[in-house]
Amino acid sequence: MGVVVSLDGERDKRPSLDELHALIADDLQAVNEEIVKRMQSPVALIPQLASHIVAAGGKRLRPMLTLASAQLCGYEGHRHVTLATCVEFIHTATLLHDDVVDESELRRGMQSANAIFGNKASVLVGDFLFSRSFELMVEDGSLKVLQILSRASSVIAEGEVLQLMTTNDTETGETQYLEVIKSKTAQLFAAACRIGAVVAERPNVEEDALEAFGMNLGIVFQLIDDVLDYRADQTKLGKTVGDDFREGKITLPVILAFRRGSEEERTFWRRCLEDLEQEDGDLERGIDLMNKHNALTDSVDRARHYGAIARDALGIFDDCPEKRAMINLIDFCIQRAH
Amino acid sequence: MGVVVSLDGERDKRPSLDELHALIADDLQAVNEEIVKRMQSPVALIPQLASHIVAAGGKRLRPMLTLASAQLCGYEGHRHVTLATCVEFIHTATLLHDDVVDESELRRGMQSANAIFGNKASVLVGDFLFSRSFELMVEDGSLKVLQILSRASSVIAEGEVLQLMTTNDTETGETQYLEVIKSKTAQLFAAACRIGAVVAERPNVEEDALEAFGMNLGIVFQLIDDVLDYRADQTKLGKTVGDDFREGKITLPVILAFRRGSEEERTFWRRCLEDLEQEDGDLERGIDLMNKHNALTDSVDRARHYGAIARDALGIFDDCPEKRAMINLIDFCIQRAH
Numbered sequence: 001m002g003v004v005v006s007l008d009g010e011r012d013k014r015p016s017l018d019e020l021h022a023l024i025a026d027d028l029q030a031v032n033e034e035i036v037k038r039m040q041s042p043v044a045l046i047p048q049l050a051s052h053i054v055a056a057g058g059k060r061l062r063p064m065l066t067l068a069s070a071q072l073c074g075y076e077g078h079r080h081v082t083l084a085t086c087v088e089f090i091h092t093a094t095l096l097h098d099d100v101v102d103e104s105e106l107r108r109g110m111q112s113a114n115a116i117f118g119n120k121a122s123v124l125v126g127d128f129l130f131s132r133s134f135e136l137m138v139e140d141g142s143l144k145v146l147q148i149l150s151r152a153s154s155v156i157a158e159g160e161v162l163q164l165m166t167t168n169d170t171e172t173g174e175t176q177y178l179e180v181i182k183s184k185t186a187q188l189f190a191a192a193c194r195i196g197a198v199v200a201e202r203p204n205v206e207e208d209a210l211e212a213f214g215m216n217l218g219i220v221f222q223l224i225d226d227v228l229d230y231r232a233d234q235t236k237l238g239k240t241v242g243d244d245f246r247e248g249k250i251t252l253p254v255i256l257a258f259r260r261g262s263e264e265e266r267t268f269w270r271r272c273l274e275d276l277e278q279e280d281g282d283l284e285r286g287i288d289l290m291n292k293h294n295a296l297t298d299s300v301d302r303a304r305h306y307g308a309i310a311r312d313a314l315g316i317f318d319d320c321p322e323k324r325a326m327i328n329l330i331d332f333c334i335q336r337a338h
Numbered sequence: 339m340g341v342v343v344s345l346d347g348e349r350d351k352r353p354s355l356d357e358l359h360a361l362i363a364d365d366l367q368a369v370n371e372e373i374v375k376r377m378q379s380p381v382a383l384i385p386q387l388a389s390h391i392v393a394a395g396g397k398r399l400r401p402m403l404t405l406a407s408a409q410l411c412g413y414e415g416h417r418h419v420t421l422a423t424c425v426e427f428i429h430t431a432t433l434l435h436d437d438v439v440d441e442s443e444l445r446r447g448m449q450s451a452n453a454i455f456g457n458k459a460s461v462l463v464g465d466f467l468f469s470r471s472f473e474l475m476v477e478d479g480s481l482k483v484l485q486i487l488s489r490a491s492s493v494i495a496e497g498e499v500l501q502l503m504t505t506n507d508t509e510t511g512e513t514q515y516l517e518v519i520k521s522k523t524a525q526l527f528a529a530a531c532r533i534g535a536v537v538a539e540r541p542n543v544e545e546d547a548l549e550a551f552g553m554n555l556g557i558v559f560q561l562i563d564d565v566l567d568y569r570a571d572q573t574k575l576g577k578t579v580g581d582d583f584r585e586g587k588i589t590l591p592v593i594l595a596f597r598r599g600s601e602e603e604r605t606f607w608r609r610c611l612e613d614l615e616q617e618d619g620d621l622e623r624g625i626d627l628m629n630k631h632n633a634l635t636d637s638v639d640r641a642r643h644y645g646a647i648a649r650d651a652l653g654i655f656d657d658c659p660e661k662r663a664m665i666n667l668i669d670f671c672i673q674r675a676h
Contacts, residue, residue: 043496045503093465100438100461123435123461124498127468131491134472138485146484147476153469158381160462165383 015331017059023325024067027081031063034085038132045117049125053113054092061221062192063088068329069196069210072322079199082140086149087192089133094156094188096126145195152191159183168248168274170258170266177252178219181226186218193217209316213326216310220333223303226251227296227337230287242283248273252302256295257286265289300337307334353669355397361663362405365419369401372423376470383455387463391451392430399559400530401426407534407548410660417537420478424487425530427471432494432526434464483533490529497521506586506612508596508604515590516557519564524556531555547651551664554648558671561641564589565634565675568625580621586611590640594633595624603627638675645672 021028039050063084070080099114100123114122130153137146163180166172193214197207229244230253244251250273258269271277272286290296307330317323359366377388401422408418437452438461452460468491475484501518504510531552535545567582568591582589588611596607609615610624628634645668655661 041496041499043499043503045499046496097461097465100458119457120438121499121502123438124495124502127431127435128492128495128499130465130468131488131495134484134488135492138481138488141481143476143479143481146472150469150472150476154466154473157462157466157469158379158384161379161381161383161459161466164459164462165381 015328015335017064017329017332019321019328020064020068020325023321024064024071027067027071027084028060028064030078030081031060031067031084031088034081035088038085038089038136039129041128045121046125046128049113049117049121050092050129052116053095054088058091060088062091062188065189065192065214065217066196068322068326069193069214070199071196072210072317072320072326073197073200073202073206075196075200077199079140079142080196082136083145083195083199084192086133086136086140087188087195089129089136090149090153090156091188093126093130093133094160094184096122096129098160142198144198148191148194148198152187155183155187159185159187163249166250168276169250170254170269170274172250172255174252174255177250177255181219181222182215185222186215189218189221190214205316209313212313213310216306216313217330217333219306220303220310220330223252223299223306224333224337227253227299227303229253230290231296231337245272245283245286246276246278248276252299253290253295254286256298257290257293260293260295261289296337300334303334303337307331353666353673355402355667355670357659357666358402358406358663361659362402362409365405365409365422366398366402368416368419369398369405369422369426372419373426376423376427376474377467379466383459384463384466387451387455387459388430388467390454391433392426396429398426400429400526403527403530403552403555404534406660406664407531407552408537409534410548410655410658410664411535411538411540411544413534413538415537417478417480418534420474421483421533421537422530424471424474424478424483425526425533427467427474428487428491428494429526431464431468431471432498432522434460434467436498480536482536486529486532486536490525493521493525497523497525501587504588506614507588508592508607508612510588510593512590512593515588515593519557519560520553523560524553527556527559528552543654547654550651551648554644554651555668555671557644558641558648558668561590561637561644562671562675565591565637565641567591568628569634569675583610583621583624584614584616586614590637591628591633592624594636595628595631598631598633599627634675638672641672641675645669 035054036051039054040047066080066084066087096113100119101114113125117125133149134146137149159180159182162176163184166176166180190211191214193210194207197210226244229251230241243249244254254269254273258266261269268282268285268289272282310330311327314323314326373392374389377392378385404418404422404425434451438457439452451463455463471487472484475487497518497520500514501522504514504518528549529552531548532545535548564582567589568579581587582592592607592611596604599607606620606623606627610620648668649665652661652664
């Protein structure tokens with residue numbers, strides 16, 4: 001543990017979460033225990049469904065950010081464990097609600113919790129986790145934290161609705177796309193980081209710096225996620241290729257390929273993503289068009305841009321293992337695309 | 339306004355909301371304005387969908403309870419308006435999520451917001467209203483209020499999940515049914531009343547009394563609502579008869595008719611409500627069986643019992659127009675069944 005990877009050395013060593021993991025291992029273990037403990041309810045279906053998704057073994061990226069940020073700020077108490085749990089509960093609630101299948105989409109392949117327990121149970125257990133998250137924040141007792149996370153929750157919901165409105169709309173531009181991913185994804189990364197400085201009672205400038213780091217890291221994360229939807233190594237990442245394509249989600253790779261494409265290509269995109277009339281080979285053709293127009297590599301380049309901002313946001317903090325691990329996290333997110 | 343209706347006089351005059359309305363008219367107007375103002379968002383679909391349901395002209399019963407309770411406690415500030423708005427937002431979010439249609443039920447008649455905007459938009463706008471509600475509470479700044487309403491929200495979600503688990507299960511008993519309606523409905527009535535005493539900074543005993551009033555009134559309200567599902571005058575109440583029957587919801591009228599019925603009758607109930615195999619005339623037969631076993635009238639009697647508890651809960655308050663109007667509200671809820 002604690003292997004120092006210099007920034008120049010990153011080309012030699014594939015970035016991983018190991019470094020960060022090692023630094024916050026005990027706290028993360030405490031978060032995992034808190035998650036299991038606080039999702040209990042006398043209503044049996046709630047822990048059943050919740051554990052299905054919570055225990056599905058997500059990366060716990062968001063709670064890790066709270067833990068790492070608090071540690072970077074020199075915090076030594078226990079509040080960050082509770083608040084990291086809140087962050088993960090909000091994320092889990094969002095996942096459950098995000099998976100709700102719309103009437104029109106019912107006949108396509110369905111996601112896990114949803115498919116097993118049904119739409120309604122997923123929605124209601126999401127509501128439970130969301131409410132429980134606020135109960136935990138109230139127990140913690142900081143109005144400042146409550147303010148940050150209630151605001152983040154509203155913005156996430158706005159982002160999700162905005163995404164719904166841009167789905168199947170090939171006219172969506174890069175600015176609007178960025179608005180969507182900032183709201184639906186990056187806002188919670190930002191909040192998760194900011195509350196690390198809040199519990200440590202650090203000055204506002206450090207709160208702002210951590211928020212900026214989280215926001216830009218979140219943008220990187222979602223951009224890369226959207227790239228991976230067109231070129232993941234399925235066996236390696238456990239991610240399915242083509243989900244966004246099948247749903248007609250307008251992500252940056254699509255936007256770039258569409259805008260750079262010929263009229264005939266745009267007709268193809270409109271048929272596939274607006275009308276959702278898809279045939280065998282269409283996904284492959286879409287990927288070919290993306291490659292032809294460098295839409296995937298340029299999306300990764302855009303991600304690098306935000307990664308650079310995230311890195312500089314941490315500039316005000318002195319060099320330390322936590323800072324290095326957090327910067328390494330940016331590279332980890334970007335490297336997922338390779 | 340302010341017509342004093344003696345408890346003995348209730349047989350002469352049909353209870354209405356007018357008396358309560360008159361007492362809190364200005365505050366309720368302020369709540370309606372706050373609702374419209376605070377459901378705004380740059381994401382156009384949010385106010386569109388929210389206004390569809392918020393403006394659908396519900397009775398605003400829950401925010402009225404907060405206003406009336408605060409006034410009963412002699413409160414003279416403005417916080418109760420904001421908090422009544424929070425209560426209505428939580429209720430609206432619950433309605434939106436409650437209407438989410440499950441896969442298996444897709445082919446039946448669908449509810450409004452849902453039918454127009456789709457499952458997913460309803461869920462997400464519900465999330466937005468819910469988050470916004472917590473934002474408003476944070477602005478208000480009372481951890482005590484946050485504690486009451488975050489707890490209420492968790493319990494509501496638990497109640498909704500419990501209801502989901504009892505749906506189509508004719509083995510459900512009265513105790514479990516009561517647990518469901520306490521959680522999914524009465525808890526928010528109770529919280530709405532309690533925070534009236536909290537803003538007025540009244541002693542704990544008054545908080546408790548108002549909570550008990552709200553809890554029992556909420557039970558009355560839901561019991562009567564469940565009766566009305568089998569005998570509403572559709573033209574008068576704008577309520578559809580038979581929704582619960584078609585969904586296989588196990589409410590008290592069903593529980594009583596099932597438990598008091600013959601084995602042949604139970605087979606009928608199981609076919610209709612467990613297997614959801616329903617034919618023309620089944621609803622009418624169900625209602626006949628309920629009448630045969632006094633299931634509807636006895637459900638109203640059960641409601642009266644809780645109504646009596648609600649009335650006595652207010653015993654610690656001196657006689658005043660607000661108290662009389664709140665007691666009148668109990669009678670109003672019960673009289674809906676006639």
